[in-house]
Structure formats: C-alpha cells, structure tokens
Amino acid sequence: MPRVGVMGGTFDPIHHGHLVAASEVAHRFELDVVVFVPTGQPWQKSADGVSSAEDRYVMTVLATASDPRFKVSRVDIDRSGPTYTVDTLRDLHRIFDGEDASADLFFITGADALANIATWHDSGDVISLAHFIGVTRPGHVLTDPGLPQGSVTLIEVPALAISSTDCRSRVRAGEPIRYMVPDSVLEYIEKQALYTRTSS
Numbered sequence: 131m132p133r134v135g136v137m138g139g140t141f142d143p144i145h146h147g148h149l150v151a152a153s154e155v156a157h158r159f160e161l162d163v164v165v166f167v168p169t170g171q172p173w174q175k176s177a178d179g180v181s182s183a184e185d186r187y188v189m190t191v192l193a194t195a196s197d198p199r200f201k202v203s204r205v206d207i208d209r210s211g212p213t214y215t216v217d218t219l220r221d222l223h224r225i226f227d228g229e230d231a232s233a234d235l236f237f238i239t240g241a242d243a244l245a246n247i248a249t250w251h252d253s254g255d256v257i258s259l260a261h262f263i264g265v266t267r268p269g270h271v272l273t274d275p276g277l278p279q280g281s282v283t284l285i286e287v288p289a290l291a292i293s294s295t296d297c298r299s300r301v302r303a304g305e306p307i308r309y310m311v312p313d314s315v316l317e318y319i320e321k322q323a324l325y326t327r328t329s330s
C-alpha cells in the first residue's frame with residue numbers, strides 16, 4: 131500500500147520552509163507521495179484574518195508544481211464548514227486505500243498545531259487514522275503532544291525559520307520576501323495584492 135504524506139496547513143502563504151519540511155519527511159519516512167491539503171475554514175481562526183481558500187490553493191499548486199512527489203488536494207476546501215483533520219484523513223483514506231488494505235497516512239504539520247491535538251474534533255479517531263509528524267524550527271521547544279507511544283514523531287527543520295506570519299508582515303511593511311517563497315508564489319501575491327489590505 132502507498133505511504134502517503136498529508137501536509138496539512140493554512141498555507142497563507144506557502145513558503146520554502148513548508149517545501150523543505152515536506153521533502154525532508156518524504157525522505158526520512160520513504161513516502162511515495164506528499165499531498166498538500168490547504169485548510170478550508172481553519173478551525174479556531176476567524177475567516178476575516180485568512181486569505182481566501184482559492185488564493186491559498188492556487189499558491190500551493192504553484193509552489194509544488196515542479197516536484198513529482200508533491201500533489202495538492204481540495205478535500206478540505208471543497209467540504210463545507212470548519213476544517214477538522216478527522217474529515218481530512220477519512221477523505222484521504224477513501225482516495226488511497228485499496229480494496230483489502232488501508233494506505234499508511236503520515237499527517238505532517240507544525241509541531242505547535244499538533245501540541246493541541248487532544249482538543250481537536252474527534253481526537254480519539256484522528257489518532258487512529260495516521261501517524262503524526264510535528265515539524266518545527268531549531269531552538270523551538272518540542273512539546274510532545276502526549277499521543278500514544280509510537281504515534282507521533284517530532285522533527286526539527288532549519289528552513290522553518292521562515293514563517294507565513296513573518297511573510298505576511300513583511301509584505302505589509304513593504305519588505306522583500308523573495309527567496310522565502312517560490313517566485314511563482316511571490317508573483318501571485320503581488321498580482322492579487324495579498325496581505326496589503328488591512329483585513330489580510
């Protein structure tokens with residue numbers, strides 16, 4: 131059965147830290163594919179503060195297009211209501227499971243986000259559907275989210291010194307983000323004037 135990385139995130143915007151993290155995890159865990167899944171309406175975030183799902187989806191497609199290991203899924207964007215990882219993983223099992231066996235899913239996300247997994251919707255089911263990989267930048271204290279032994283791996287990724295929050299603030303302040311995000315993403319941000327409006 132395929133070994134499938136599921137890279138869940140808001141990706142507002144996607145940056146080189148995300149791409150390096152996905153590549154590193156794909157290598158370490160011998161994954162066949164990494165599916166990037168931009169959130170629809172991120173749980174616990176106000177819709178006003180986040181770019182539209184379509185803008186975040188397009189940036190994710192642009193950023194991953196040149197790597198044959200990377201794919202992008204619309205499952206979270208096309209499902210109405212808040213995004214819950216339990217639904218993401220059930221949808222991806224439906225896509226990747228075989229008739230007789232289920233795919234091995236590896237859910238990759240920021241270690242900060244994963245630290246709160248006990249509060250996630252249907253957290254008991256979530257944990258049974260994938261192995262969890264929390265990625266973070268060096269120097270950041272890695273908090274074990276307290277999942278059952280063997281179900282989570284925490285990994286430091288130096289390139290994650292880049293953050294989406296910093297990218298957005300830099301654009302707002304007129305500072306460069308070239309080389310922090312792929313050129314195609316930078317061109318899209320400029321063309322759509324993302325992060326320059328007060329609501330973004």
Ligand code: NAP
Nearest residue numbers: 138139140172173214215239240242243250251293294295
């Ligand atoms: P977030 O709170 O915006 O991010 C927390 C930290 O993790 C930030 O430093 C962020 O950096 C980093 N991060 C997020 N996604 C990452 C990724 N794929 N790779 C590397 N670093 C990442 O987290 P979020 O984007 O809202 O949620 C992350 C994932 O967890 C999503 O798939 C979301 O649906 C899921 N989640 C599910 C529930 C639930 O089921 N109830 C609740 C919360 C989150 P950047 O800002 O630079 O990305």
